[in-house]
Amino acid sequence: MTALITESRLADPDRTYRALIEAHRGLSDEDSAALNSRLVLILANHIGEHSVLQEAIALAKQSMEPVEPASE
Amino acid sequence: MGRIMNTRKILYQYGYHRCPDQDRASPARHSVIIVGAGPVGLCTAIDLAQRRIPVVLLDDADRIGEGSRGICYAKRTLEILDRLGVGNLCLEKGVTWKVGKVFQGNDLLYAFDLLPEDGHKMPAFINLQQYYLEHALVERAAALPNLEIRWCNKVVDLKHRNDGATLTVETPEGTYKFDTDWVVAADGARSPLRGMLGLAFQGEAFEDRFLIADVKMKGNFPPERWFWFDPPFHEGHSALLHKQPDDVWRIDLQLGRDANVKAEQAPERVIPRLRQMLGHDNFSLEWVSVYTFQCRRLERFVHGRVVFVGDAAHQVSPFGARGANSGIQDADNLAWKLAIVLKGEAPESLIESYNLERSAAADENIGHSTRSTDFIAPRSAQELRFRDATLALARHASFAKRMVNSGRLSMPSTYDTPLSTPDADSWSGSARLGAPLPDAPLHDQNGRPIWLLDAIGGEETILHVPNGTQPPKGSRVLVIGSDLFDNQGFFAQRFDASPGSTYLVRPDQHLAARWRHGTPSLLESASRRLRGFEGGHA
Numbered sequence: 001m002t003a004l005i006t007e008s009r010l011a012d013p014d015r016t017y018r019a020l021i022e023a024h025r026g027l028s029d030e031d032s033a034a035l036n037s038r039l040v041l042i043l044a045n046h047i048g049e050h051s052v053l054q055e056a057i058a059l060a061k062q063s064m065e066p067v068e069p070a071s072e
Numbered sequence: 073m074g075r076i077m078n079t080r081k082i083l084y085q086y087g088y089h090r091c092p093d094q095d096r097a098s099p100a101r102h103s104v105i106i107v108g109a110g111p112v113g114l115c116t117a118i119d120l121a122q123r124r125i126p127v128v129l130l131d132d133a134d135r136i137g138e139g140s141r142g143i144c145y146a147k148r149t150l151e152i153l154d155r156l157g158v159g160n161l162c163l164e165k166g167v168t169w170k171v172g173k174v175f176q177g178n179d180l181l182y183a184f185d186l187l188p189e190d191g192h193k194m195p196a197f198i199n200l201q202q203y204y205l206e207h208a209l210v211e212r213a214a215a216l217p218n219l220e221i222r223w224c225n226k227v228v229d230l231k232h233r234n235d236g237a238t239l240t241v242e243t244p245e246g247t248y249k250f251d252t253d254w255v256v257a258a259d260g261a262r263s264p265l266r267g268m269l270g271l272a273f274q275g276e277a278f279e280d281r282f283l284i285a286d287v288k289m290k291g292n293f294p295p296e297r298w299f300w301f302d303p304p305f306h307e308g309h310s311a312l313l314h315k316q317p318d319d320v321w322r323i324d325l326q327l328g329r330d331a332n333v334k335a336e337q338a339p340e341r342v343i344p345r346l347r348q349m350l351g352h353d354n355f356s357l358e359w360v361s362v363y364t365f366q367c368r369r370l371e372r373f374v375h376g377r378v379v380f381v382g383d384a385a386h387q388v389s390p391f392g393a394r395g396a397n398s399g400i401q402d403a404d405n406l407a408w409k410l411a412i413v414l415k416g417e418a419p420e421s422l423i424e425s426y427n428l429e430r431s432a433a434a435d436e437n438i439g440h441s442t443r444s445t446d447f448i449a450p451r452s453a454q455e456l457r458f459r460d461a462t463l464a465l466a467r468h469a470s471f472a473k474r475m476v477n478s479g480r481l482s483m484p485s486t487y488d489t490p491l492s493t494p495d496a497d498s499w500s501g502s503a504r505l506g507a508p509l510p511d512a513p514l515h516d517q518n519g520r521p522i523w524l525l526d527a528i529g530g531e532e533t534i535l536h537v538p539n540g541t542q543p544p545k546g547s548r549v550l551v552i553g554s555d556l557f558d559n560q561g562f563f564a565q566r567f568d569a570s571p572g573s574t575y576l577v578r579p580d581q582h583l584a585a586r587w588r589h590g591t592p593s594l595l596e597s598a599s600r601r602l603r604g605f606e607g608g609h610a
């Protein structure tokens with residue numbers, strides 16, 4: 001069972017990020033959301049492992065939690 | 073279930089009769105009482121009676137009325153019904169189908185063929201009105217001398233003891249009481265017995281409302297299951313069309329969560345909707361109701377001497393036809409266990425394996441039917457987007473087709489259970505440990521064709537392929553090549569059989585153990601184990 005890889009794997013992360021931006025440019029929020037839904041499904045299938053997807057969901061959710069101010 | 077009463081036509085009327093228990097000075101004592109003569113209570117009663125256990129079956133009504141309930145019965149259920157003596161009747165009356173089509177808008181998204189494999193007695197599915205099934209079961213029950221049905225006998229109180237229960241029963245001639253060693257609660261989704269024991273029934277309720285209509289028409293539609301997402305005749309919602317006997321068609325229309333339950337059932341509302349769907353109004357309405365659906369279960373199905381089966385134990389949404397199908401499989405699982413416990417051939421703790429095996433099955437069923445309902449009736453804007461994205465992608469990519477979920481049809485459970493003896497050898501073929509045996513066409517000693525499952529029936533059985541040594545001993549041994557003949561090779565293939573292969577089959581036809589070379593002590597220990605003697609040891 002593979003684990004979710006969180007180290008960068010992209011040769012050119014800026015270009016990949018830019019591809020996502022371009023895909024959404026000019027779309028309404030509704031169309032963007034529809035596009036993202038399709039992308040998520042396609043990528044989930046490509047990953048092909050339920051446990052990896054589950055880890056990705058957990059990471060995404062974790063990043064939505066409010067950041068605790070560092071108390072020292 | 074959120075259904076609004078219509079006036080029900082009585083289809084089959086049975087009579088209330090005074091019974092001797094009502095005139096006794098002190099309460100009678102029975103060994104098993106079954107409460108509820110729905111399909112599950114009836115199957116449990118018949119199964120127990122066939123196993124020579126006297127049973128009394130109580131029902132608060134005295135009739136079977138019309139109304140839209142179960143229509144699809146799956147192969148495993150048909151095999152059980154066959155063992156209970158009503159299989160042929162159901163097959164003759166029912167509509168056998170195997171093709172399903174899923175549409176989005178006007179377009180066919182994909183079609184599936186249940187592709188029944190050759191060499192099985194029962195088809196993948198039949199459609200049959202639930203009242204026909206219930207009627208067939210009542211007739212069968214009436215033919216069994218040790219099975220007594222008491223109509224208009226409503227259980228109003230249950231006092232539970234360690235060694236049984238006392239029930240108070242209301243009849244048109246007043247109430248009476250009796251004692252019983254065991255109670256099987258088959259009293260349906262609203263189960264008053266659950267309430268009497270103070271048990272919670274927990275799970276998920278779905279907000280969407282569905283219109284279920286049974287429509288009589290001579291249509292040109294083939295006997296297939298057609299499911300639409302967002303059809304032109306019912307925009308933004310889903311629809312289902314399925315054939316039943318007597319030129320009756322089942323129609324399910326999703327109404328959304330805000331639909332007015334009363335208004336939607338009015339003929340002036342229903343008829344135009346159906347006219348739009350069918351493209352004509354050459355039909356008559358048999359029955360219309362509006363449902364909301366739930367997926368819920370009891371945490372435990374066994375409470376001392378009270379055992380819950382069917383909808384009383386677990387309730388699912390109808391997408392995937394799992395309600396009666398899984399309930400009848402509960403009956404199949406419980407009856408043989410209760411019978412051998414009552415005969416003193418197994419410890420009482422065997423009943424706990426019913427809880428374990430059928431709980432796991434209920435979770436499987438609830439999982440499938442929850443996921444189908446989520447897909448058919450998304451609850452938020454984003455859920456709807458994912459659903460629509462899946463449908464859109466399905467036209468372009470095969471992975472998305474597999475995600476389209478208009479109901480996954482009921483399959484039997486493979487029990488992961490302490491009653492099985494783990495495989496020590498490796499096996500291929502379609503037989504699986506803990507699963508019902510795959511059927512196979514065989515011949516008997518007189519050269520007559522016989523189905524494997526008919527040959528096994530409802531008894532613990534050893535199947536053995538000879539290899540020159542002494543065949544195994546056991547209460548019942550069937551030897552391939554002398555009792556049964558595998559002329560077409562289906563058995564060898566499905567059971568991955570080779571000389572010496574030996575299989576131990578439970579009374580509910582699930583596979584309990586198998587060996588490439590079974591020794592008497594292995595067989596003895598596996599047989600004890602399947603009867604609930606822990607680890608197979610004395």
Ligand SMILES: Cc1cc2nc3c(=O)[nH]c(=O)nc-3n(C[C@H](O)[C@H](O)[C@H](O)COP(=O)(O)OP(=O)(O)OC[C@H]3O[C@@H](n4cnc5c(N)ncnc54)[C@H](O)[C@@H]3O)c2cc1C
Nearest residue numbers: 108110111112132142143144227259260382383395396397
């Ligand atoms: C629209 C719809 C479609 C469905 N489609 C399918 C399908 O295609 N396939 C499928 O497998 N399932 C289907 N189901 C589910 C199926 O109808 C139920 O799962 C099935 O009826 C459950 O059987 P049961 O015997 O457990 O309970 P029930 O059929 O509800 O029977 C319970 C019985 O107990 C009696 N009773 C209640 N209280 C008492 C009391 N206090 N004393 C005495 N008697 C009492 C009642 O009168 C009743 O006769 C569908 C259901 C609906 C609503």
